[in-house]
Amino acid sequence: MKNRTFLIAGNWKMNTLQPDAITLATQIAAISTEILSSVEVLICPPALHLAPVKAAIETAEVKVGAQNMHQALSGAYTGEISAPMIASSGCSYVILGHSERRQYFGETDALVNLKIKQALAHNLTPIVCIGETLTEREAGLELAVVTTQVKGALANLTAEEAQQLVWAYEPVWAIGTGKTATPEQAQSMHAALRTLVGELVSDEVAARTRLLYGGSLNAANAAELLAQPDIDGGLIGGASLKATDFGTIIQTAFRLSA
Ligand code: PGA
Numbered sequence: 558m559k560n561r562t563f564l565i566a567g568n569w570k571m572n573t574l575q576p577d578a579i580t581l582a583t584q585i586a587a588i589s590t591e592i593l594s595s596v597e598v599l600i601c602p603p604a605l606h607l608a609p610v611k612a613a614i615e616t617a618e619v620k621v622g623a624q625n626m627h628q629a630l631s632g633a634y635t636g637e638i639s640a641p642m643i644a645s646s647g648c649s650y651v652i653l654g655h656s657e658r659r660q661y662f663g664e665t666d667a668l669v670n671l672k673i674k675q676a677l678a679h680n681l682t683p684i685v686c687i688g689e690t691l692t693e694r695e696a697g698l699e700l701a702v703v704t705t706q707v708k709g710a711l712a713n714l715t716a717e718e719a720q721q722l723v724w725a726y727e728p729v730w731a732i733g734t735g736k737t738a739t740p741e742q743a744q745s746m747h748a749a750l751r752t753l754v755g756e757l758v759s760d761e762v763a764a765r766t767r768l769l770y771g772g773s774l775n776a777a778n779a780a781e782l783l784a785q786p787d788i789d790g791g792l793i794g795g796a797s798l799k800a801t802d803f804g805t806i807i808q809t810a811f812r813l814s815a
Contacts, residue, residue, distance in 0.1 A: 563783065563810040564723065564767055564790035566599040566684060567797025568624060568652060578606040579613045584800035585807075586617035592811040597790075599650055600797070604638050611647040622650030622684070625658055628671035640679035651676050652792070654710065655686045656729045666709025673710060677718050684723045684769065684792060685710050687750075691730035699728070700749055707753055719754075720762040723769060725792040726750060731772025733794060740781045743770045747787035776805035783813050 573581060582600055589598045599620040602610050611621045627637035643651055653676065654669035669685065676683045687706040689699040703726070711719055726746050731738050738746075747768045755763035770782050771792030782788055790810065796802040 561789045564597045582610045586614040588804035595814040596810045607646040640675045644679045651681045653683045686725045688727040719758045723767045725769040727771035737773040744785035776802045779806040779809040
């Protein structure tokens with residue numbers, strides 16, 4: 558039994574047309590209904606589907622979040638969406654600094670830091686993604702890389718702000734590859750991450766902070782990963798697009814919190 562409630566978050570990435578998104582969200586809401594007291598469930602559909610998905614599951618306690626946002630409040634940023642827009646669609650979370658954003662859209666730690674501040678100012682809980690590439694792991698640099706990312710994300714944040722973050726450790730080599738970190742690899746990084754948050758913020762905040770694992774987490778490997786003492790949930794891509802698989806992961810978290 559952990560002293561932190563599991564958070565099971567689905568990152569749908571650029572998948573689903575609107576009718577499929579509503580069907581999937583409704584199915585997940587139905588599965589989640591009985592167990593939400595001990596597991597928090599979050600879905601992050603594409604931005605265009607946020608409001609209709611939220612409306613479709615209005616009565617359910619499943620939370621809805623965005624996958625990214627711009628750091629400015631409003632203005633001439635064609636194609637972008639802002640924190641107030643996300644909040645006004647009924648969302649409570651936003652994924653920031655996903656490795657795909659870093660890799661394909663050039664997002665830096667400094668940019669992620671600006672986005673975190675704007676998200677917090679609009680009552681959105683940022684899920685800050687960090688993680689090393691395969692080359693970095695092979696060179697033994699995983700902890701150094703993650704430490705730099707965490708320090709960059711936390712720059713100039715008050716302890717009050719820092720304690721609101723959720724972190725997702727997602728080794729880049731495990732994302733969408735079917736190659737999951739072993740429970741030992743994940744636990745070891747999560748423990749280091751908690752120590753780091755303790756050093757940079759406070760031990761009290763570190764003890765309460767949720768650390769999610771992401772990277773080919775699925776219905777089959779969820780139990781061994783979520784059973785690790787410092788893994789407080791998952792950020793799930795591929796397996797979050799099938800209600801039965803995502804449902805199995807939610808049920809697994811429920812079993813482990815009992
Ligand atoms: P995956 O994606 O579960 O498909 O590996 C995880 C993520 O990118 O958040």
